[in-house]
Amino acid sequence: MFLFAALSRSANSGIDQYLLGKRLAELGLKQHANGGFFEVAGQEPTAELTYHAIYLGFTYGLFKNMDFSNAQRFVTSLRNRDGGAGMSPGQKSSVEATYYYFKAATIILPNALDIPSVVEFLKNHYDSNSGLFRDTLDSDPTVRATHFAYLTLNKLENELTWLNTFAIRNYITDHTQDDRFSFDGIDEINAQIYGTAISRAISLQSNNYRADQYSKKLISDGIKAKNITLYQIGNLLNALNQEGSSDVPEELKNPDIPETINDLFSLTRLLVSQGIFEKLLDIELFAITTDNQVLELGRGGLTLGQVVRPAAVARILKRFVNPYLAINLTTTIGEEKSVDTKLDFDERNGVWMGDRYTQATKLGQLTFDIQTWLPIREGHQVDVTKNIQTSVSLPVDISCDVTASAEEIIPVGGIIEPGAAVKSVLHGRFEDGIEVEEGTMATFAVYDSSEALLFYDSADFKLDHTFQWIFDPKNPIPDGYVKFSVEIGDRQHDIHTRKEFRYLYHANMTVISHKINSTPKLGELLKVSMVPGVIVDGAVEQFNDEKSFGEDLKDASTEGFFPSGPAEAQKYQMVLKCGNAIAKTVDGEIKVVEHNITVEFETTVDENIDLATGFNIEFVFKNSEGFTVPLSLQEPIAVTLNSEIIAEQVKGLEKPQKLTYGQTIKAELVVKEKNVGKTLLPGLAFPVILLKKGDRVVAEQTATCDQKGLESVEFTIDASVPSGKLTAEIVVRKGEEYLPLEFNEKKLTQEYEIEGQIVFDHKIVQTSDAITIDYTTMFNNKAITGGFFVAKVMTPDGQVAANLPAAQTLSKSRISIPTQFLRGEYTVDLYRIGETTPVVSTKVAVQSKVVTWFSQLPIETLVVIAAFALFCWTVHLRTQFRIRNI
Numbered sequence: 001m002f003l004f005a006a007l008s009r010s011a012n013s014g015i016d017q018y019l020l021g022k023r024l025a026e027l028g029l030k031q032h033a034n035g036g037f038f039e040v041a042g043q044e045p046t047a048e049l050t051y052h053a054i055y056l057g058f059t060y061g062l063f064k065n066m067d068f069s070n071a072q073r074f075v076t077s078l079r080n081r082d083g084g085a086g087m088s089p090g091q092k093s094s095v096e097a098t099y100y101y102f103k104a105a106t107i108i109l110p111n112a113l114d115i116p117s118v119v120e121f122l123k124n125h126y127d128s129n130s131g132l133f134r135d136t137l138d139s140d141p142t143v144r145a146t147h148f149a150y151l152t153l154n155k156l157e158n159e160l161t162w163l164n165t166f167a168i169r170n171y172i173t174d175h176t177q178d179d180r181f182s183f184d185g186i187d188e189i190n191a192q193i194y195g196t197a198i199s200r201a202i203s204l205q206s207n208n209y210r211a212d213q214y215s216k217k218l219i220s221d222g223i224k225a226k227n228i229t230l231y232q233i234g235n236l237l238n239a240l241n242q243e244g245s246s247d248v249p250e251e252l253k254n255p256d257i258p259e260t261i262n263d264l265f266s267l268t269r270l271l272v273s274q275g276i277f278e279k280l281l282d283i284e285l286f287a288i289t290t291d292n293q294v295l296e297l298g299r300g301g302l303t304l305g306q307v308v309r310p311a312a313v314a315r316i317l318k319r320f321v322n323p324y325l326a327i328n329l330t331t332t333i334g335e336e337k338s339v340d341t342k343l344d345f346d347e348r349n350g351v352w353m354g355d356r357y358t359q360a361t362k363l364g365q366l367t368f369d370i371q372t373w374l375p376i377r378e379g380h381q382v383d384v385t386k387n388i389q390t391s392v393s394l395p396v397d398i399s400c401d402v403t404a405s406a407e408e409i410i411p412v413g414g415i416i417e418p419g420a421a422v423k424s425v426l427h428g429r430f431e432d433g434i435e436v437e438e439g440t441m442a443t444f445a446v447y448d449s450s451e452a453l454l455f456y457d458s459a460d461f462k463l464d465h466t467f468q469w470i471f472d473p474k475n476p477i478p479d480g481y482v483k484f485s486v487e488i489g490d491r492q493h494d495i496h497t498r499k500e501f502r503y504l505y506h507a508n509m510t511v512i513s514h515k516i517n518s519t520p521k522l523g524e525l526l527k528v529s530m531v532p533g534v535i536v537d538g539a540v541e542q543f544n545d546e547k548s549f550g551e552d553l554k555d556a557s558t559e560g561f562f563p564s565g566p567a568e569a570q571k572y573q574m575v576l577k578c579g580n581a582i583a584k585t586v587d588g589e590i591k592v593v594e595h596n597i598t599v600e601f602e603t604t605v606d607e608n609i610d611l612a613t614g615f616n617i618e619f620v621f622k623n624s625e626g627f628t629v630p631l632s633l634q635e636p637i638a639v640t641l642n643s644e645i646i647a648e649q650v651k652g653l654e655k656p657q658k659l660t661y662g663q664t665i666k667a668e669l670v671v672k673e674k675n676v677g678k679t680l681l682p683g684l685a686f687p688v689i690l691l692k693k694g695d696r697v698v699a700e701q702t703a704t705c706d707q708k709g710l711e712s713v714e715f716t717i718d719a720s721v722p723s724g725k726l727t728a729e730i731v732v733r734k735g736e737e738y739l740p741l742e743f744n745e746k747k748l749t750q751e752y753e754i755e756g757q758i759v760f761d762h763k764i765v766q767t768s769d770a771i772t773i774d775y776t777t778m779f780n781n782k783a784i785t786g787g788f789f790v791a792k793v794m795t796p797d798g799q800v801a802a803n804l805p806a807a808q809t810l811s812k813s814r815i816s817i818p819t820q821f822l823r824g825e826y827t828v829d830l831y832r833i834g835e836t837t838p839v840v841s842t843k844v845a846v847q848s849k850v851v852t853w854f855s856q857l858p859i860e861t862l863v864v865i866a867a868f869a870l871f872c873w874t875v876h877l878r879t880q881f882r883i884r885n886i
Helices: 017-030 049-062 068-078 095-108 113-123 143-153 163-173 188-201 208-223 229-240 262-274 848-854 859-885
Strands: 133-134 280-290 292-298 307-316 325-331 339-346 352-353 364-374 383-391 397-403 421-425 441-446 453-460 466-470 480-490 494-505 508-516 527-538 537-541 571-578 581-587 589-593 598-604 615-622 628-631 637-639 645-652 658-659 664-673 687-693 696-702 711-717 724-734 739-741 751-754 759-766 772-781 782-784 790-794 798-805 815-817 824-829 840-846
Touching: 017 049, 017 262, 049 068, 049 095, 049 262, 049 421, 095 113, 095 143, 133 143, 143 188, 188 208, 188 229, 188 383, 208 229, 229 262, 280 364, 280 383, 307 325, 307 339, 307 364, 352 815, 364 494, 397 480, 397 494, 421 441, 421 480, 421 508, 441 466, 453 466, 508 537, 508 615, 508 637, 508 798, 527 571, 527 615, 571 598, 581 598, 664 687, 664 724, 687 711, 687 739, 696 724, 711 848, 759 840, 815 824
Parallel strands: 383 494, 658 751
Antiparallel strands: 280 292, 280 307, 307 352, 325 339, 325 364, 339 352, 364 383, 397 421, 421 466, 441 453, 441 480, 480 494, 508 527, 527 537, 527 598, 571 581, 571 615, 589 598, 615 628, 615 637, 645 664, 664 711, 687 696, 687 724, 724 739, 724 751, 759 772, 772 782, 772 815, 790 798, 790 824, 824 840
16 A cells, blocks of 8 residues: 655655656566456456556556557456456456446557447446446445446446436435535545546536535545555545646645555556646657758757758656657748648657658748647546757858967867967858858857856858957956857848857956954844955956947847846855854845945844854855855954853753663753843754763764754663763754853753663674674663764784774664775774773684685585696696606
8 A cells, every 4th residue: 555655745856757667667567467467466467457557558658568469358358248347357247347448448449449338238237216336237236336337438428318317416415414425334535536426427516615625635634644545546636527736735746656556547647637747758859861860959950951850759757668659840940831740650760750851941040849649548638848949050160269378279168268369260161052141140259157248249241250359367257167159140030050169267266355244143134245356376356347348239130139247147145154064045236336346245144043153154156057166265254143042941950860771861941042032943053962971072962843942852871871970961063063051150061970881792794795793782681772883993913904883773783894805803893982992892804705715615516626636736747747857
């Protein structure tokens, strides 16, 4: 049974595509030799499971994972002479089994489905007096059988004149209590499924809204209580006709991946109806040239005069190819009339292909609209659309050469430095018939990593034209990349030819100066200003907003545009850190004073332990792709608030006492700001209890906090705690630092004495790759928790071969020692934290793998090896004897 095990998962986390694909690929393991499907090995296959498996197979394209020919034979064998079907081959017909047969045949045997026989079978099982159906001829009419009958007849609206809807209306009305359906012997969930499905089939509107609300509440409560299956939820939503509704609980949009066929069926119907299935379908569009070159249209377009035919690759869950997918391609160049092309599946290559070649005869924007649908004859339609924007460009080869100061050519993607010279050339020769539109322009633009325009030039298009730019060291730019973009276009065809070149640029970005308005308090505004810059050849250059281009710029299509300068494009963040962890980030606002850039930040000092204990400030630059670059500081910026944190409502630690192993130290407290009495919640800084022997910390436990700020801490004395006198102290941990916490102007400390002796035992298990030692700890003949230990592996001469932490379980501490590079005898010493004397020492011997291999051979094999070695030695002696005689 599948239950929702992770209801706290974010709604945006997405489906685990790998796990879903794995579960679907394994469905073939549940197919019987007769073609049907079962859930548990040893069970007979059923019509219900087989229908659900067929639906999954046709939806995802599991044709290499399941035997569909055999499944067809199984579905055919379900049908009986009375027009109905049994749940398994040879079983007598029932209304429920006939429903599953009908649904499976609709998908896998649509042309062989005898609908009149199915209708006649249902007529024979109909009780006109009650309006109900019998599941079998020898059974009483039931609401369950009626539910399956109406689900079957829903698809056959022209065959319903013989039904006595007056009787069934009265029956459903009599079994409706306020906001729900109730039937004798039927559980609450199934009662709503049956009642809702029948009501909708006969268009019974009374109390529908209230019943629907009750059903939704059943789903919500069942999810919270984890006592409802995904299959039940799917059936109830299907009855409500709301699988595609936005009212579906968020937990259903991204549930855990189930294992059973029924739950996978319900999950898939939800994915399809909610529009999530389209995210599982990846479509890539290609163009195949006459010489069989493959062009990926998602990354580049076509060139003028190129002759191609379209092709597409479609994969579901990145692994399944479904040949039943229908793909239609609509191609539009500029404002020309669109052309529709149907792509047919090519079984030999596993791709969808257009049936004819076409020539790109016009420059301009090239748009591909891809529509993909799956003609499943049941449930919601699988319909996916995708749009690709590219262009038909001139057959021009655009180059970009970047030369360093030493005349060294820097390859594309290499590192560029100030002083570099950039040259971009338009190469090519047009074939006969290709003419360039009068007024065609070419432009050359340089951008930094914030997408600020650094340089711009334009010229009438002509082949072998050259654009040039020199990287001025006095013009500071941020760290990241430098992008060179060449575009060609005209007024009629817009920009049709484009090529970009990227080079890396490493800048030593720094904070020239900063200013904090005043020392803030909790809940007040923190205002900070910062001047960013770059260190170039030891000199600090401030960023400025001076532009090397005019305001009236036109692109290659002669349209005016307004590019972003550094002040509009650059983005900075202020980072508030607690310890070495980020507590808060704040976006900055750029101000320009006499063309120089200053960044201002403003944020509220949150009322929590993180910021109340003080924080550090750092600054980062954020480029156009979201990557951040830290700005260096002359010295750390530490902010200490005018606040003092204290403990209140303290319980526990009242008096010194003697404890034995297994007993627990408990305490409760609330952390507050002393001046205003505000309760502070933990985050990156939080209360912990320390057990100290002198000044040495031997154990630590973090407190838990409820929504009201009550901190609770419990520490059970385990084997990692040495016996004798110890001090317990509650402090605030901030990174690697411990901050004192006071109650009534005194530290929160208490003295304890730990009594008793622990008995350590161990068990050694050696494999070919590792030695595992399991340590158990006993006190008064009872096992106790091990706690934290560290092991040292010592060589015979006293050298440390390895330091290893012990893995902890409730009953033991485990050390796993890789033996790949170890040979001989070693001593394993187990230590408590900070102690220099081991609590237990263990001798281990690491055998050579060759010796181990020989020791595992049977005696007969060893005898053969020894005889062969003796023979080789004898031959060697004879050879030596002959040589000496010669």
